[in-house]
Every structure is written in C-alpha cells, then in structure tokens.
Amino acid sequence: METLVGIVAAATALIGAIAAVTHRNAVVGVLFLVLNLVSLAVFYVLLSAPFIAALQVILYAGAIMVLFLFIIMLLDLRREEERESGLLQKVLSVIGGGVFFLLLWGAATGGAAPAAAELPEHFGSVESIAVALFTTYLIPFETISVLLLVAMVGAVLLTRKGGR
Amino acid sequence: MTFAAVLETLIKIGVVFFVALTAVAYLTLAERKISGWIQDRIGPNRVGPWGLLQPLADGIKFMMKEEVVPSYAHRPIYMAAPALLLISALSALAIIPFGDRLSLGGYEVRLAIADVNIGILFFLAMSSVGVYGIVLAGWSSNNKYAMLGGLRASAQMISYELGLGLSLIGVLMVSGSLRLSQIVEQQGSFSSWNVWSQPLGFLIFMVSAFAETNRLPFDLAEAETELVAGYHTEYSAIKFSMFYMAEYVNMITASALMATLFFGGWQLPFPAEAAGVEGNHLALLQILCFLIKTGFFLFVFIWVRWTLPRFRYDQLMHLGWKVLLPLALLNLIWVGIGVAWGWF
Structure with missing residues (x-):
C-alpha cells in the first residue's frame, strides 16, 4: 500500500517537475510546480512527518505559489513564450545541469543507504x-x-x- | 491497514459525502426560504409542498442546460478549476469529528473520517489549495470581470487566512493539540467550552470564516453589481453548480469547525449522565447535538447574508489587516495569560 502510494507520488512529482520546466505557458508551468510540491508533501506523510507535509502544502503550494501565479497572471507573459535564448545561455545551462546531475548521481550511488531504524515515539x-x-x-x-x-x-x- | 479499517473508512466517506451533498442541496432551498422570510416574501413554493422538491428540479436543470465554453478560454484549466475547488472543499470535511464512537456488534467505529494528528492544519491546507480553483477559474475564462473576481477572491482569502490562523492558535494553546477529537474532549463540560474563555477568538474566527467562504458581507469576488458574477461569470450548467456546491460545502465545514472548536463539538451542553441514555443512544444524541450546533451556524451564515450590505474593497482589507490581525494578537496574549495562570 505505502509502496504503491510512493510510486504514484514519485511519478507525479517527476511529471510535475519536468512539465514545470518545459511547458511554454508560464501559468501552466506554475501549476505543474504546485503538483510537484503537493507530491512531495505525500512523501513527507510516508516518512512519518505529517506536520512538515501540512506546512509544505500551506506554505509552498498554498501561499508562495499563489503569489507566483499572481505575478505571472498580471504580467501576462505571452510574449515571453516566443523569446529565443542565446547560445551562451544554452551552453551554460547544459554545463550547470550536467554538474548538478553528477552531484545527484554521486549522492545516490556513493555510500550504502542507512539501515531502517526504529522511529522514536511521537516522531514527526x-x-x-x-x-x-x-x-x-x-x-x-x-x-x-x-x-x-x-x-x-x-x-x-x-x-x-x-x-x- | 487492515481490510476492516479500509472498509470502515470508505463507508464513513460515503456517508459523510452523501449527508454533505444532500445538505448542500437543501441549503440552497433554506437560503431562498429564509431570505424570503427576512424580506417578507414567501420564497419558492411551487415545486412540491413548501418547495421541498425545488433542489431536485434545480439539479436536473443544471445538468440539462447547455454548456457554453468561451472560445478564448484556456480549456484544460477552465475545465479543471471548478473540480479543484469542489475537491478541496469536500476533502476538508474529512477531519471533522461528528460524534464520539459507535459500537456496531462489538466493533468500535470512531465517528470522524480521519482523526489525524495535524487535524486543523489539514483544513488550512485544503483552504489554501481551494484558492487555486478560484484564481484559475478567473484567469482561464479570459474575461476581465472573471479575472478581477479571481484576484479579489484570492487576495481576500490570503488576507483573512491570517486572522483565521491566529484565532485558532488560542484554541490550540488551551487544548495542547491539533487533533480535533482531543479539542472536543477537552471541552467536556458546558463551562469549559472555548467560546466562554475566548469570545474574541470566536468572533475573529467567525468573521474570517465568512471572508474565507466568500459570503456576504465579504462577497467582493462575485459582487454582482460590479463584476457581473466575478470568477464564475463565464461558467454555465453543471460547472456553475460546482462553484455553488463548493461554496455551500465550505459553509458547512466552517460551521462545523465553529461548533467543534468553540462550542464543544459533539459534547452535550449538560453532563452525559443527565441525558439518561448510554451506549449507542448516547452516541446518536451526541451526533444530533453536533448537527444542531452546525445547523445553527449555517442559519447564521444565511441570516447575515440577507441582513448586511457588502463592504467596499478597501474597507475589507482594512478590517482584515488593521482590525482583525491586532485583535487576534490581543486574544493570543489573553489566552496566554489565562493558560499561564491556570484559569482555563
């Protein structure tokens, strides 16, 4: 049951994150970011930290992203959609993304995962x-x-x- | 989770949704009947005796009407917005304890869908997700009135969430828990109802709840004299009714929370022994008590709507930030002193 919920949440978090970056319409992008943040809240619940999960939804998905949405809606970023990024920007973003990916890869593969410990009472x-x-x-x-x-x-x- | 627990939860969800949605249907009738009574009219009386079948007729009408989608609307978001609003409104109902426990053939049933540790925070989370439904409805309709309504609604809801949250902290300080069932248990006797120790907190909560549900005198978001119908101007048929349903479900949640947090929830106003019943009969009596309290606040919602005029937008913001917020802080200091000295 928990594994299933975890897999679904991971999938929606990934979809949300990828679509938030790639979608041409900024408003839709923000909504996918919200989807990503809410899926992360599901992970907090699975990790026995319901309080952090509630704060994640109230603060990030609720308060902060609504303000983002406000700004984007009011600026009406339609012209931004057609803007082409320069060559330098593309090269730099590939390098930055690559370094970040290597860091993540190193963190994920380096060192064995700690054994699951018994949670203290009232944890989270x-x-x-x-x-x-x-x-x-x-x-x-x-x-x-x-x-x-x-x-x-x-x-x-x-x-x-x-x-x- | 065992199979029995899953089944129990599913049944409770079914029952609560059925009761809530039926209540929504009849609240629309109650709204019109009470408004008629307040304005010295008769109100709907054509469909069935006392217009009792009116909600059914309205429901059928909503489903049969033609659905018009503006051609420049952002279709996917336009479709999703009312659903998002209604889902978040219905989800918030999950944390409300509507009774103590019922024993069915030796099997104990706790009368709340999810009596979670973070209780009241879940309600705040759902209401902050609900804001999206309104903003997106306004934006995706591609209509200036809808856009203005959406912006107004979200600014209003964000502003009044502060007063709402701060008035809740007083209750949490007294009960020492976010879990709603514990908050109810702590108000065991009539004299320990939170409303007696923090009437100011209750008042702030009530005013903020009116603003959160976008009801008059705070219905700036759909002010028909200025904005046609605000964020749902472009919606028709069943989608329009979803906005309507979400508003009424939010009213039910807010009323149930007022009863739970400040008026002892399902606790009877007199000692349980004095009722002369025990076991399941007592539990049913407690559910009835909870329903009466909630019903009373629903009546207040309607009563206020047909009595008070609408605020101006700057008055609304002034009230939220410069009146309710300082008052909520004052209430916190008062409760803090009371807890420190052991008064309540």
Whole structure:
C-alpha cells in the first residue's frame, strides 16, 4: 500500500517537475510546480512527518505559489513564450545541469543507504517538533524569526510610496 | 491497514459525502426560504409542498442546460478549476469529528473520517489549495470581470487566512493539540467550552470564516453589481453548480469547525449522565447535538447574508489587516495569560 502510494507520488512529482520546466505557458508551468510540491508533501506523510507535509502544502503550494501565479497572471507573459535564448545561455545551462546531475548521481550511488531504524515515539508529531524548537533549537529558532521579521519590515518599507 | 479499517473508512466517506451533498442541496432551498422570510416574501413554493422538491428540479436543470465554453478560454484549466475547488472543499470535511464512537456488534467505529494528528492544519491546507480553483477559474475564462473576481477572491482569502490562523492558535494553546477529537474532549463540560474563555477568538474566527467562504458581507469576488458574477461569470450548467456546491460545502465545514472548536463539538451542553441514555443512544444524541450546533451556524451564515450590505474593497482589507490581525494578537496574549495562570 505505502509502496504503491510512493510510486504514484514519485511519478507525479517527476511529471510535475519536468512539465514545470518545459511547458511554454508560464501559468501552466506554475501549476505543474504546485503538483510537484503537493507530491512531495505525500512523501513527507510516508516518512512519518505529517506536520512538515501540512506546512509544505500551506506554505509552498498554498501561499508562495499563489503569489507566483499572481505575478505571472498580471504580467501576462505571452510574449515571453516566443523569446529565443542565446547560445551562451544554452551552453551554460547544459554545463550547470550536467554538474548538478553528477552531484545527484554521486549522492545516490556513493555510500550504502542507512539501515531502517526504529522511529522514536511521537516522531514527526507536532508536539515533538514544538519541544525541539523551544528547547534544543531555541536560539536558532528565535534568530530566524527575527531575521524574517527584519526582511518583512524591509519589504514593507521598500514598497511604500514616497519612501526614501 | 487492515481490510476492516479500509472498509470502515470508505463507508464513513460515503456517508459523510452523501449527508454533505444532500445538505448542500437543501441549503440552497433554506437560503431562498429564509431570505424570503427576512424580506417578507414567501420564497419558492411551487415545486412540491413548501418547495421541498425545488433542489431536485434545480439539479436536473443544471445538468440539462447547455454548456457554453468561451472560445478564448484556456480549456484544460477552465475545465479543471471548478473540480479543484469542489475537491478541496469536500476533502476538508474529512477531519471533522461528528460524534464520539459507535459500537456496531462489538466493533468500535470512531465517528470522524480521519482523526489525524495535524487535524486543523489539514483544513488550512485544503483552504489554501481551494484558492487555486478560484484564481484559475478567473484567469482561464479570459474575461476581465472573471479575472478581477479571481484576484479579489484570492487576495481576500490570503488576507483573512491570517486572522483565521491566529484565532485558532488560542484554541490550540488551551487544548495542547491539533487533533480535533482531543479539542472536543477537552471541552467536556458546558463551562469549559472555548467560546466562554475566548469570545474574541470566536468572533475573529467567525468573521474570517465568512471572508474565507466568500459570503456576504465579504462577497467582493462575485459582487454582482460590479463584476457581473466575478470568477464564475463565464461558467454555465453543471460547472456553475460546482462553484455553488463548493461554496455551500465550505459553509458547512466552517460551521462545523465553529461548533467543534468553540462550542464543544459533539459534547452535550449538560453532563452525559443527565441525558439518561448510554451506549449507542448516547452516541446518536451526541451526533444530533453536533448537527444542531452546525445547523445553527449555517442559519447564521444565511441570516447575515440577507441582513448586511457588502463592504467596499478597501474597507475589507482594512478590517482584515488593521482590525482583525491586532485583535487576534490581543486574544493570543489573553489566552496566554489565562493558560499561564491556570484559569482555563
């Protein structure tokens, strides 16, 4: 059962990722990216991390991608579809993709997969994540919160009309 | 998962969908009847006694009508958008506990489709996926009114998700769990219903839920005096009815959540012993209690729609960001103090 769900999710994630890059229409591309993100959420559920899965859907598939969609819809990128990329761009993207593929290949084949360990009790539950965030990782957690707040205030300040 | 568990879940899904979709059909009738009553009219009374067969007639009409697809619409997305909206709306129903447990010949049935650990987050996830249905419907119709309606709806839903989420945190702080069945169990007695300890939180949740479901006074997305019909302007026949169904299913989910999170869910308003029944009879009484609470909030949804005028768009954004958000933070501080001092 879990294997079957995993295979289906992997297939949709792959289809989503490939179509997101190759589709000529940017809006459809964004939708395939959303499909990819939702399929990844299924993996998190299979890996006994339902909380992360919910956050993946709420934050990435929900909030962030809707904003992407907004921008693309409002810019009306139809003319972009016909634009040809230059030779340099093509060569660079092939090199970049190749290096990334080699890295992935090395990670996938190098070193044996760790044996499946028994999960600790309450693994991946909201409670255990909350306890970890507010005890072991309290300082990094708070630092990131402050960082995000600063970024947010900065963004608001930049978009203000008549600002400096 | 054993075969029995899979079968049990499938049956529960079937029952909940059947009840929800029937309720949707009769909510449309209730909407028209109550609006008639509020406006001192009679309302539909031609089809069957008291118009009781009206939903059936409407359903047949929706299926038989000609379907018009605009020639410049983006066809695949245009087709998928209403389905996406309805699927996400129906999925959100899965987490709602509508009763405690029923024993059928020694087999215990928990009365919720999926009593998951992340409970309420699942609802938020589904509602954020539902936004896509609306935005895409607006975009793919290739119509300026639809586009504006879609943009408005999504901006509104994203803005009010904040107030909704923050008002939920108060409930989570008191119950210490995202699991809805645990939230209900913690509200065991009448005096421990969350609405008494955090009335402000309930108010914020209710207002945000109205905005999330795009109902009046927040129906800016389909404001007929400005936008024809907003994001579903170009839809006809069964696809139009899918938008309608999604709206009503969202109303049911929101009402059920209000009952569950703030009014004790399926808990009776008096001690269970005082009811004088036990076992399955008690369980049925609890289901009835849950349905009455949910029904009441559905009535409030309709009542408000036919009583209040629509907000202006800037008023809507002002209310969401500058009123509800600070109030929700205030509610959080209040609940925090209450939990720290052990008041509730």
